[in-house]
Amino acid sequence: MAQAGQEKELTIGALVLGSALTLIFTAANVFLGLKVGLTFSTSIPAAVISMVALKALKQSGILQNNIVQTVASAAGTLSSIIFVLPGLIMVGWWADFPFWQSALICMTGGLLGVMFSIPLRRALVTGSDLPFPEGCAAAEVLKVGSDDGAEGSDDGAEGSDDGAEGSAQESKAGLIALLTGSAVSGFYALLTAMRVAAADAAGWFRVGPTATGIDYGLSFALMGVGHLVGLSVGAAMLLGLFVGFGAATPILVWLHHAADPAAIAEATWAHEVRFIGAGVIGVAALWTLGQLVLPIARGLREAIASSKARKGGGTTLPIEERDMPVPIVGAITGALLVPTAGLLLHFTGTGPLAALSWPLAIGGTLYIYIASVIVASVCGYMAGLIGASNSPLSGVGILAILGAAILLALVVEPFVPASASAQMVAFALFATAIIFSAATIANDNLQDLKTGQLVGATPWKQQVALMVGVVAGSITIPLVLNLLAKAYGFGEISAAHPKPLPAPQAVLISDLAKGVLTHDLDWSLIGIGAALGLGLIALDGLMGRLGKLRLPPLGVGIGIYLPMSATLPVIVGAFIGHWWEKKNPSPATQRIGVLMASGLIVGESLFGVALAVPISITLNPTPLAIVGDSFDPIAMIVGSILFAGLLWFSYVRATRLGSRIP
Numbered sequence: 001m002a003q004a005g006q007e008k009e010l011t012i013g014a015l016v017l018g019s020a021l022t023l024i025f026t027a028a029n030v031f032l033g034l035k036v037g038l039t040f041s042t043s044i045p046a047a048v049i050s051m052v053a054l055k056a057l058k059q060s061g062i063l064q065n066n067i068v069q070t071v072a073s074a075a076g077t078l079s080s081i082i083f084v085l086p087g088l089i090m091v092g093w094w095a096d097f098p099f100w101q102s103a104l105i106c107m108t109g110g111l112l113g114v115m116f117s118i119p120l121r122r123a124l125v126t127g128s129d130l131p132f133p134e135g136c137a138a139a140e141v142l143k144v145g146s147d148d149g150a151e152g153s154d155d156g157a158e159g160s161d162d163g164a165e166g167s168a169q170e171s172k173a174g175l176i177a178l179l180t181g182s183a184v185s186g187f188y189a190l191l192t193a194m195r196v197a198a199a200d201a202a203g204w205f206r207v208g209p210t211a212t213g214i215d216y217g218l219s220f221a222l223m224g225v226g227h228l229v230g231l232s233v234g235a236a237m238l239l240g241l242f243v244g245f246g247a248a249t250p251i252l253v254w255l256h257h258a259a260d261p262a263a264i265a266e267a268t269w270a271h272e273v274r275f276i277g278a279g280v281i282g283v284a285a286l287w288t289l290g291q292l293v294l295p296i297a298r299g300l301r302e303a304i305a306s307s308k309a310r311k312g313g314g315t316t317l318p319i320e321e322r323d324m325p326v327p328i329v330g331a332i333t334g335a336l337l338v339p340t341a342g343l344l345l346h347f348t349g350t351g352p353l354a355a356l357s358w359p360l361a362i363g364g365t366l367y368i369y370i371a372s373v374i375v376a377s378v379c380g381y382m383a384g385l386i387g388a389s390n391s392p393l394s395g396v397g398i399l400a401i402l403g404a405a406i407l408l409a410l411v412v413e414p415f416v417p418a419s420a421s422a423q424m425v426a427f428a429l430f431a432t433a434i435i436f437s438a439a440t441i442a443n444d445n446l447q448d449l450k451t452g453q454l455v456g457a458t459p460w461k462q463q464v465a466l467m468v469g470v471v472a473g474s475i476t477i478p479l480v481l482n483l484l485a486k487a488y489g490f491g492e493i494s495a496a497h498p499k500p501l502p503a504p505q506a507v508l509i510s511d512l513a514k515g516v517l518t519h520d521l522d523w524s525l526i527g528i529g530a531a532l533g534l535g536l537i538a539l540d541g542l543m544g545r546l547g548k549l550r551l552p553p554l555g556v557g558i559g560i561y562l563p564m565s566a567t568l569p570v571i572v573g574a575f576i577g578h579w580w581e582k583k584n585p586s587p588a589t590q591r592i593g594v595l596m597a598s599g600l601i602v603g604e605s606l607f608g609v610a611l612a613v614p615i616s617i618t619l620n621p622t623p624l625a626i627v628g629d630s631f632d633p634i635a636m637i638v639g640s641i642l643f644a645g646l647l648w649f650s651y652v653r654a655t656r657l658g659s660r661i662p
Contacts, residue, residue, distance in 0.1 A: 008061055008063065008064055009061075009063040009064060009066075009067060009457065009458060009461050010067055010458075010461040010464060010465060011064055011067070013054070013064070014050075014054075014064040014065075014067040014068050014071070014465075015067065015071060015465065015468050017050060017053060017054070017068050018046070018050075018067060018068040018069070018070065018071025018072045018465065018468070018469060018472075019071055019468060019469070019472040021042070021046045021049060021050075021068065021071070021072035022071060022072050022074055022469050022472040022473050022476070023472060023476050024606070025042040025045070025046065025072055025602070026074075026078070026079050026472075026473045026476040026477060026480065027476065027480045027605075027606065027609045028601070028602050028605035028606050028609065029042070029079035029080075029605065030079045030082050030477060030480045030481060030484065030609075031480075031484065031501075031605045031606075031608040031609050031612075032221055032601065032604075032605045032608075033079060033080060033082045033083065033503075033505075034082050034086070034484060034488075034490065034501040034502070034503045034506075035221075035501050035502065035566075035608065039077070039079055039080050041073065041134045041138075041228070041447070042069075042072050042073055042598075043069045043070075043072070043073040043134060043135075043138040043447070043448065043451065044069075044134075044137060044138050044141050044594055044595060044598055045178055045595065045598040045599070045602060046068060046069040046071075046072035046073065047065055047066075047068070047069040047138055047141050047142050048141060048171065048174045048175055048178055048595055049068075049175070049178075050064075050065045050068035050069060050072075051065050051142075051171045052171055052172070052175050054068070055171070062142050062143065062455050062456075063455065063456070063457055065142055066142055066451060066452055066455055066457050066462070067457075067461065067462070067465045069138060069142070069448070069451070070448045070451075070452070070462045070465040070466055070469065071465045071466065071468050071469040071472070072469065073444050073447070073448055073466070073469065074110070074441065074444060074466060074469030074470055074472065074473045077440040077441060077443050077444035078106055078110055078437065078440050078441060078444075078469075078470060078473040078474065078477070079440075079473065079477060080436070080440045081105070081106055081109075081433060081436055081437055081440065081477060082477075082481065082503065082506065083397050083436065083505035083506055083509065084397055084401075084429060084432050084433045084436045084505075084506060084509055085097065085102065085105070085429075085433050085477075085481065085506070086481070086485070086490045086491075086503050086506040087429045087506045087507075087509055087510035087513070088426055088429050088430065088433075089485060089490060090490060090491050090492075090503075090506060090507065090510045091422065091425050091426055091429065091510055091513070091514065092422070093422065093423070093425075093426035093429075094426075096482050096485060096486075097478045097481045097482050097485065098478075099478045099479070101343065101346070101347075102477065102478035102481065103474045103475055103477070103478055104339055104343055104474075105343065105430070105433050105434055105437060106437050106470070106473065106474035106477055106478075107339075107437075107470060107471060107474040108336055108339045108340050108343065108434060108437070109368075109372070109433070109434040109435065109436065109437025109438040109441070110437045110438065110440070110441040110470035110473070110474060111332065111336055111441075111467060111470055112333070112336055112340075112368075112369075112372050112434075112437075112438040112441075113372065113376055113437065113438035113439065113440065113441030113442040113443075113445065113470075114441055114442075114445055114463055114466055114467055114470065115329050115332055115333045115336070116333075116372055116373050116376040116438060116442055117376050117380055117441070117442035117445040117446055118324055118329050118445075118459075118463060119326075119329075120376065120377060120380045120442075120446060121446065121449050121459060124380050124381060124446055125446055125449050125450050125453055126453065132446075132447060132450035134228075134447055135446075135447040135448065135449075135450030135451045135454070136450065136451075136454065137591070137594060138447075138448075138451045139450070139451045139454035139455050140587070140591060141174070141591055141594075141595075142451070142455050143454075143455065169660065169661055170588055170591070170592075170661045173592055173657040173658070173660065173661055174591065174592060174595045175595075176657060177592045177593075177595040177596040177599060177653070177654055177657050178595045178596070178598060178599040178602070179599060180596060180599060180650065180653050180654075181220075181224065181595070181596040181597065181598065181599020181600040181601075181602070181603060181650055182599040182600075182602050182603030182606075183599075183603060184220060184599075184600065184603065184646050184649065184650050185220035185221060185224070185599070185600045185601070185602075185603035185604035185607075186603035186604060186606065186607045187603075187646075188218075188220055188604070188642065188643065188646060189220075189603070189604045189607040189608065189611075190607065190624070191639070191642070192218070192639070193607075193611055193622070193624040193625070194624050194625060194626050194627070195622065195625040195626065195627050195628075195631065195632075195635060196626065196627060196631070196635055196638065197218070197635055197638055197639035197642055197643075198218060198632070198635045198636040198638075198639035198640070199217065199218055199219070199639075200215060200216060200217040200218055200219075200565050201214075201215070201216045201218070201636060201640070202214065202215035202216070202565065203215075204262045204263075204265045204266050205262055206260075206261050206262045207250060207261075209254055209261065210250040210251070210253045210254040210261050211249075211250065211253050211261035211262040211264075211265040212245050212246065212249050212250050212253075212265060213245060213249070213265055213266065213269070213564065214564065215563065215564040215565040215568070216564075216565065216568050216569060217565035217566065217568070217569050218569075218639055218640065218643045219565075219569050219604065220600040220601075220603070220604050220643075220646070220647070220650075221600060221601045221603075221604040221605055222566065222569035222570050222573060223569050223570075223572065223573035223576070223597075223600060223647060224573065224596075224597035224598065224599070224600030224601040225570050225573060225597075225601060226569065226570040226571060226572060226573020226574040226575075226576070226577060227573050227574065227576070227577030227580075227593065227594070227597035227600075228577075228594065228597050228598070229570065229574055230574060230577070230578065231549065231574055231575065231577075231578040232549055232550050232551070232552065232555075233552060233555045233574065234555075234570065234571045234573070234574020234575055234578070235549060235551060235555075235574075236550075236551040236552050236553075236554075236555025236556045236558075236559065237555050237556070237558055237559035237567050237570060237571050237574075238559065238571045239551060239555075239556050239559060240277070240280075240555065240556040240557060240558060240559020240560040240567070241559045241560075241564060241567055241568065241571065242559075243276075243532070243556070243559070243560050244269065244273050244276075244277065244559060244560040244561070244564075245269070245564055248269075248272075248273045248276055248560070249265060249268055249269045249273050252268050252272050252273065253265050253268050256268065272522070272525055273560065273561070274504075274508055274560070274561040275508075275522060275525040275526050275529065275561075276525050276526070276528050276529035276532065276560055276561070277529060277557045277558070277559075277560030277561025277562075278398050278508060278512070278526055278529060278557075278561055279525070279526040279527065279528060279529020279530040279531075279532070279533060279557075280529045280530070280532055280533040280536065280553060280556060280557035280560060280561075281398055281529075281533075281554060281557035281558070281561070282398050282399055282402070282526070282529070282530065282533070283529070283530045283533030283534060283537070283553070284533055284536070284537065284552075284553035284554045284557060286399070287533075287537050287553070322458055322459055322460055324459070324460040324463045324464070325460075337365060337369075340365045340368055340369075340434065341361045341362065341364075341365045342361075343430075343434070344360060344361040344364040344365060344427075344430070344431065345357055345358065345361040347426075347427060347430050348360045348361065348423075348427060351420075351423045352416060352417060352419050352420035352423050353412075353416060353420055353423050353424070353427065355416075356412065356415070356416065360412070360427065363407075363411075364427070364431045367403070367404065367407065367431060368431055368434050368435055368438075371400055371403065371435045372434075372435050372438035372439070372442075375396045375399075375400065375435060375436075375438060375439040375442070376438060376439065376442035377442075378396060378439075379396060379439045379440070379442050379443035380442050380443065380445075380446040396435075396436065396439045397432060397436055397505060397509050398508070398509065398512060400431075400432045400435045400436065400439075401428055401429065401432045401509045401512050401513050402512060402516065404427075404428040404431050404432055404513075405424075405425075405428045405512065405513045405516035405517050406516055408424045408427065408428055408517060409516055409517055409519075412424060413517070421517055421518060424517050425510075425513045425514050425517050425518075428513045428517070429509070429510065429513055432509070432513075441466065441470060444466070445462075445463065445466055448462055448466060449462060449463075480609060483609070483612045483613070483616060484501060484609070484612050486612075486615075486616045487611075487612035487613075487615035487616045488500055488501045488612065488615065488621075489501070490502075490503040490506065490507075491503055491506070491507050497621065498621055499621050499622075502563060502566075504561070504562055504563060504566065508561065529557070529560075533553055533557065536551070536553040536556050537553050539551060540552060540553055559571075573597075576647075576651075577593070577597065580593060580651055580654075580655075581593065583655075584655055584658060586658060586659075586661075588658055588661040589654070589655065589657075589658025589659065589661070590658075591658075592654050592657050592658040592661075593651075593654045593658070596650055596651075596653070596654040600650065611623075611624070
């Protein structure tokens with residue numbers, strides 16, 4: 001990429017296109033996260049759309065395309081705020097999502113995430129052998145989709161033209177694959193909304209004196225997620241699924257000695273087993289942090305040294321090493337103290353905590369900054385290890401909410417009336433939401449910087465682009481959340497919302513905050529999970545030394561505490577995707593498969609957001625239904641057959657598109 005530095009890079013057109021894509025993909029990711037507790041990386045689909053759009057405007061260039069995917073990638077991670085923010089409605093403190101408060105939570109935390117992750121680039125991107133799977137995949141897509149990526153041949157103009165033609169064909173094939181996947185998943189989602197096809201196959205059943213359950217979500221979005229996360233994470237989630245539903249749930253149900261085990265199995269999993277998974281995730285996150293202390297310190301020293309060298313004029317850094325200068329990073333970080341403290345002060349300005357509003361604002365800001373530095377490190381490392389889509393955001397939320405709740409219980413609770421308990425729970429969630437925003441963006445920033453390193457981009461320009469993406473996503477999130485809250489509701493079933501979006505992480509994090517501050521949290525279950533997590537860390541290390549398939553403890557924890565309807569399709573998708581890639585070893589074809597899988601996610605998720613509009617207007621949870629409950633058995637048969645057929649069609653289509661690329 002020797003010529004890359006001479007191209008246009010941070011242009012108004014790239015920022016505008018990236019912001020527009022951020023609005024679309026943020027909406028899709030918010031819905032997906034609330035439905036199944038997972039989000040997807042938007043870098044690759046954004047890069048493909050950018051290549052086609054900018055080429056049509058005769059402005060295409062690999063560095064501009066990289067800026068577009070950098071801006072739009074904020075949608076894949078900032079939308080993970082839905083793992084925390086809905087908790088403020090679940091605990092009854094908010095009735096809806098106040099626009100400016102919600103947007104400023106996302107914006108302030110997101111900008112902190114950008115700042116705190118900048119010094120980590122040298123330690124984790126250039127100074128480590130972390131694979132950064134999604135960052136490398138995005139770089140490959142950018143390379144093959146640009147004329148620059150086709151260069152490198154010394155065979156003359158004809159060879160260069162052939163390369164350019166091949167890259168153009170791959171860009172076109174990639175867009176077709178993305179649209180095909182979107183159409184397939186959107187079509188099936190429409191049929192489920194009409195109730196002519198089933199959305200899942202579920203049931204809790206008795207096994208001798210105990211019980212367990214099976215729940216397979218007929219979701220193309222989850223199958224696509226499985227394809228993207230790969231075999232290692234899929235296998236880890238399968239182990240977690242076995243621990244949660246094959247061992248922990250039956251054992252705990254049996255210990256309850258219920259007359260009807262099947263009747264209490266679901267409640268046992270929801271209120272007990274999931275906390276074991278929380279313990280696994282928490283330990284996995286802490287272990288990751290412990291491994292990062294030395295690399296992070298080394299990266300900070302190198303960042304400061306390079307900044308001094310550049311300022312003194314003694315060293316000319318290559319383009320790929322030019323971060324945002326340390327003084328500017330420090331100034332922005334300091335300036336963000338004002339909105340952070342202001343948000344906390346406004347939140348505690350009324351209610352039982354009003355008398356302590358200033359101490360809480362100051363102490364809360366200090367906690368947010370310290371915790372954000374820590375979580376930026378953890379998430380950046382995990383993004384490099386297993387990709388941004390699979391980073392330990394759930395574990396981050398668990399650790400942050402436990403830290404906030406425990407501090408409030410120790411320092412604040414003795415000095416406030418009992419009536420302040422509800423506001424303390426809400427305050428813990430509010431502060432955690434800001435930390436979580438920082439975590440999500442730090443998670444994404446390092447992934448994007450790896451892509452930039454591989455295509456010859458300028459880090460500081462990407463960091464500016466991500467800040468633009470943070471602002472665009474922050475404006476979108478509260479609008480989408482309010483629409484979905486009105487249409488579907490979150491968490492528990494109610495008369496107004498008979499089929500709410502499960503929002504599994506938000507439910508869990510809210511339960512943890514309430515459990516700590518009301519003193520009824522069962523720490524023994526979290527302790528069991530922590531002990532299991534230590535064993536899984538040892539197992540994963542052993543598998544690595546033996547050269548076997550790794551089983552990330554985080555993936556196991558997710559498999560334990562997410563609903564089976566969310567994990568089983570991901571597991572199946574991971575195994576099918578692995579098998580398909582073995583059958584199609586061509587890198588070009590495999591890239592087409594990634595885009596097809598991304599389309600499966602986008603289509604279903606965008607349809608879910610669109611469906612929220614008629615639901616909100618009519619207050620009917622099934623406004624498109626054309627059949628009643630009596631059709632459910634037929635819908636199950638029809639849906640299962642059609643689901644398998646459409647999945648087969650999608651992979652066949654991806655194979656054929658890939659085979660046509662020179």
